[in-house]
Amino acid sequence: MRENQxxxxxxxxxxxFPGVVALSHVNFDLREGEVHAxxxxxxxxxxxxxxxxxxxxxxxxxxxxxxxxxxxxKSPHHAQSLGISTVYQEVNLCPHLSVAENIxxxxxxxxxxxxxxxxxxxxxxxxxxxxxxxxxxxxxxxEYSVAIQQMVAxxxxxxxxxxxxxxxxxxxxxDKNEAENLFTVMRKLKTEGIGIIFITHFLDQVYxxxxxxxxxxxxxxxxxxxxxxxxxxxxVAKMIGRDIEAFHGNAFAPGDQGEADRAQHHPxxxxxxxxxxxxxxxxxxxxxxxxxxGLAGLLGSGRTETARLIFGVDRADSGKTFVxxxxxxxxxxxxxxxxxxxxxxxxxxxxxxxxxxxxxxxxILALQGKKGLREFLPRKVQEELANKYIQLLNISTPGCxxxxxxxxxxxxxxxxxxxxxxxxxxxxxxxxxxRGIDIGAKDEIQKIIVNLAKExxxxxxxxxxxxxxxxxxxxxxVYRDKKMIGELGKGEISEQGIMxxxxxxxxGPAAGANEP
Amino acid sequence: MKSVLKKGITxxxxxxxxxxxxxxxxxxxxxxxxFFLLEIKDGHLYGSVIDILNRASVLMxxxxxxxxxxxxxxxDISVGSVMAIASSTIAVxxxxxxxDVNQHLVSNISLGSALLLTLGLALILGLWNGVLVSxxxxxxxxxxxxxxxxxxxxAQLITSGNVITVNHERFFYIGGGFLFGFPVSIFIVGxxxxxxxxxxxxxxxxxxxxTVGINRVAGRFSGLxxxxxxxxxxxxxxxxxxxxxxxxxxxxRSSDPNTMGNFIELDAILAFAIAGNSMAGGKFSxxxxxxxxxxxxxxxxxxxxxxxxxxxxxxxxxxxxxxICSLQSExxxxxxxxxxxxxxxxx
Numbered sequence: 001m002r003e004n005q006x007x008x009x010x011x012x013x014x015x016x017f018p019g020v021v022a023l024s025h026v027n028f029d030l031r032e033g034e035v036h037a038x039x040x041x042x043x044x045x046x047x048x049x050x051x052x053x054x055x056x057x058x059x060x061x062x063x064x065x066x067x068x069x070x071x072x073x074k075s076p077h078h079a080q081s082l083g084i085s086t087v088y089q090e091v092n093l094c095p096h097l098s099v100a101e102n103i104x105x106x107x108x109x110x111x112x113x114x115x116x117x118x119x120x121x122x123x124x125x126x127x128x129x130x131x132x133x134x135x136x137x138x139x140x141x142x143e144y145s146v147a148i149q150q151m152v153a154x155x156x157x158x159x160x161x162x163x164x165x166x167x168x169x170x171x172x173x174x175d176k177n178e179a180e181n182l183f184t185v186m187r188k189l190k191t192e193g194i195g196i197i198f199i200t201h202f203l204d205q206v207y208x209x210x211x212x213x214x215x216x217x218x219x220x221x222x223x224x225x226x227x228x229x230x231x232x233x234x235x236v237a238k239m240i241g242r243d244i245e246a247f248h249g250n251a252f253a254p255g256d257q258g259e260a261d262r263a264q265h266h267p268x269x270x271x272x273x274x275x276x277x278x279x280x281x282x283x284x285x286x287x288x289x290x291x292x293x294g295l296a297g298l299l300g301s302g303r304t305e306t307a308r309l310i311f312g313v314d315r316a317d318s319g320k321t322f323v324x325x326x327x328x329x330x331x332x333x334x335x336x337x338x339x340x341x342x343x344x345x346x347x348x349x350x351x352x353x354x355x356x357x358x359x360x361x362x363x364i365l366a367l368q369g370k371k372g373l374r375e376f377l378p379r380k381v382q383e384e385l386a387n388k389y390i391q392l393l394n395i396s397t398p399g400c401x402x403x404x405x406x407x408x409x410x411x412x413x414x415x416x417x418x419x420x421x422x423x424x425x426x427x428x429x430x431x432x433x434x435r436g437i438d439i440g441a442k443d444e445i446q447k448i449i450v451n452l453a454k455e456x457x458x459x460x461x462x463x464x465x466x467x468x469x470x471x472x473x474x475x476x477x478v479y480r481d482k483k484m485i486g487e488l489g490k491g492e493i494s495e496q497g498i499m500x501x502x503x504x505x506x507x508g509p510a511a512g513a514n515e516p
Numbered sequence: 517m518k519s520v521l522k523k524g525i526t527x528x529x530x531x532x533x534x535x536x537x538x539x540x541x542x543x544x545x546x547x548x549x550x551f552f553l554l555e556i557k558d559g560h561l562y563g564s565v566i567d568i569l570n571r572a573s574v575l576m577x578x579x580x581x582x583x584x585x586x587x588x589x590x591x592d593i594s595v596g597s598v599m600a601i602a603s604s605t606i607a608v609x610x611x612x613x614x615x616d617v618n619q620h621l622v623s624n625i626s627l628g629s630a631l632l633l634t635l636g637l638a639l640i641l642g643l644w645n646g647v648l649v650s651x652x653x654x655x656x657x658x659x660x661x662x663x664x665x666x667x668x669x670x671a672q673l674i675t676s677g678n679v680i681t682v683n684h685e686r687f688f689y690i691g692g693g694f695l696f697g698f699p700v701s702i703f704i705v706g707x708x709x710x711x712x713x714x715x716x717x718x719x720x721x722x723x724x725x726x727t728v729g730i731n732r733v734a735g736r737f738s739g740l741x742x743x744x745x746x747x748x749x750x751x752x753x754x755x756x757x758x759x760x761x762x763x764x765x766x767x768x769r770s771s772d773p774n775t776m777g778n779f780i781e782l783d784a785i786l787a788f789a790i791a792g793n794s795m796a797g798g799k800f801s802x803x804x805x806x807x808x809x810x811x812x813x814x815x816x817x818x819x820x821x822x823x824x825x826x827x828x829x830x831x832x833x834x835x836x837x838x839x840i841c842s843l844q845s846e847x848x849x850x851x852x853x854x855x856x857x858x859x860x861x862x863x
Binding site: 375 | 740
């Protein structure tokens with residue numbers, strides 16, 4: 001009846017955080033009775049956009065209109081009173097209170113100075129019934145499954161006369177059936193005229209339930225599209241920012257010397273059927289010395305999870321691991337390091353850089369960790385090592401005694417790479433080593449990767465940027481939805497091939513071979 | 517000139533605590549009669565300064581352990597109770613029967629084994645804390661709170677709730693004897709301090725400890741045995757508390773499980789913090805911590821020797837602590853710098 005009316009309009013939203021542009025002139029609009037997906041890779045600006053909308057972050061420039069009236073939410077609470085409600089990824093309810101209490105917490109119905117429990121319970125039942133759910137509202141919340149708890153959270157959000165409902169990764173902890181139930185509820189709410197913003201990284205679900213899709217990339221608005229008229233492959237291309245036509249050469253050109261040698265090489269690392277329940281489906285993987293193997297896929301598809309299993313950060317609960325044909329048990333990073341592995345993790349700040357220590361200390365950390373408490377690297381050796389790698393990797397720092405936190409992101413990344421090179425690894429795992437650093441440093445790091453392989457190091461390379469993937473890798477495994485779905489061999493790697501597999505458009509490793 | 521100074525000496529962490537200590541000593545030099553006077557009696561040195569060093573030794577021992585524990589990102593509030601347990605243990609071990617006409621005391625076991633047993637027990641208590649924190653994943657303040665409460669009870673159990681008087685001449689040498697004219701306790705603290713310093717600077721432990729305190733995940737990813745590093749810190753803290761308990765028992769020649777080491781964990785934490793160390797863990801300076809412990813004892817001695825009324829003693833104490841801590845606050849420093857700069861240009 002009142003369909004296609006603009007419920008929410010966000011115009012030209014811009015937001016800076018120290019050193020980064022989080023959002024740059026982003027536009028977004030939501031109609032009544034529509035489900036609108038916001039998609040994008042990590043750091044694309046999805047959560048910042050939501051935070052700006054709900055008042056968790058202030059708007060720097062740009063305007064927001066709700067039902068034609070300009071609004072500026074000062075806090076999530078204020079936004080809710082305006083009619084914009086959010087259900088977060090982690091259900092933030094009180095597990096030890098009853099369902100009814102959870103729904104009405106903070107806005108209790110009073111009757112002659114006391115809380116009217118009868119009324120509250122009745123209204124809770126009614127609001128859950130709206131979502132086709134019937135349950136005992138006086139039971140504690142934690143007696144119900146996560147899926148039900150999510151429904152309670154939604155019902156709580158809806159009860160505040162919501163016009164806009166934001167669902168932030170609501171399905172990440174739900175199984176297939178539970179997700180399906182959620183979609184049924186979403187479709188029902190649609191018919192009631194509520195506009196739903198759906199944030200997810202599961203592309204299948206985007207196509208299952210949404211009407212339109214807005215794509216963000218690096219804080220920029222790529223575009224808003226009708227779901228029905230945007231093929232999957234194009235969606236992935238827009239998320240990653242590559243045109244299908246673009247083609248870039250491979251660093252390992254055919255006829256490259258040493259290629260024959262490498263082909264004969266025995267795998268350095270071999271995992272058979274390794275996996276971890278709920279994290280990554282069992283898979284087979286092998287990496288030989290002198291080759292760069294890529295792991296491609298969208299965020300959360302299982303790339304990083306595989307690296308963590310191999311390096312012993314997470315324990316595999318199935319499968320066997322072999323290093324140089326010997327079966328080994330890797331229970332911790334320390335075990336992996338002693339077997340000759342190194343791992344530059346994805347999150348530089350939280351997982352690799354020790355900010356308050358010097359460049360020297362950061363560089364020798366893993367080598368000293370490998371040697372343990374008993375064998376001390378003398379200060380002189382430490383300095384020699386640090387200076388060697390500062391020179392080798394062209395790290396720009398006033399000296400090896402500079403605190404690492406004063407270095408730029410790219411140089412910090414080089415310091416972590418130096419940390420692993422100092423251990424002289426046989427297998428080096430690099431998880432998004434070029435993310436968030438400038439083009440120059442990116443180029444240098446890609447060169448380092450290729451050179452390492454030429455020197456006989458086995459390199460496992462994870463990146464969201466297909467261009468550098470195609471440039472650096474000889475083989476690539478492709479992931480989708482926590483599963484390795486195929487492998488592209490020499491000559492089969494192309495941006496289009498990888499994208500097709502990621503999007504599930506044509507499935508199967510053969511797809512990569514028939515590129516235009 | 518000023519900027520050169522600022523980058524040189526003042527950037528060293530031990531500088532500002534030393535300034536605080538120097539101010540306190542200066543105050544005493546002016547207002548307290550004979551503060552720096554040293555007398556030699558029977559070949560031993562006596563005087564307020566020696567007195568401060570001697571009395572600070574217990575706190576300095578505790579602060580060494582506390583510094584390592586807080587640097588690792590934890591805290592150990594059980595040190596007072598560990599002191600009490602050590603005190604009760606050594607007192608019971610050394611008590612015995614008086615035999616023969618000369619009223620000689622014969623203790624149950626030899627002094628050496630009594631000391632070893634007591635320190636061994638303190639080590640076990642430290643390990644207990646460490647295991648709870650690093651392997652069971654308890655929050656440090658909760659894990660050590662258990663021993664803070666239970667330890668007091670254990671100490672009382674050991675002495676059956678009584679105050680035990682110790683009669684063992686050779687034992688008294690630890691807390692009351694002199695070596696080369698100086699109190700023995702100073703040498704004990706000096707030795708423990710130096711050993712710890714060597715452990716930190718000449719083995720990988722210092723690097724591992726700071727890494728664990730700053731970014732434990734990065735430490736794990738770099739192959740460090742994070743739980744072991746944490747465990748070592750709590751163990752050292754336990755042994756330090758044990759030594760402190762022995763020292764104090766020897767000094768007062770008795771063991772009172774009800775009062776020994778009460779609230780002393782707060783002094784140790786304060787000594788750590790007053791030295792400009794971060795309560796969040798990570799980078800630390802053991803030398804600065806030692807200066808912090810000396811500051812606390814100097815304040816105490818000063819207040820006593822100035823004859824401050826007991827009712828306002830704690831208030832005076834607090835005011836001095838606030839002043840010294842503010843000296844090190846970056847914000848206060850920049851405010852003062854800005855103020856003096858505007859004053860300078862106005863002239």
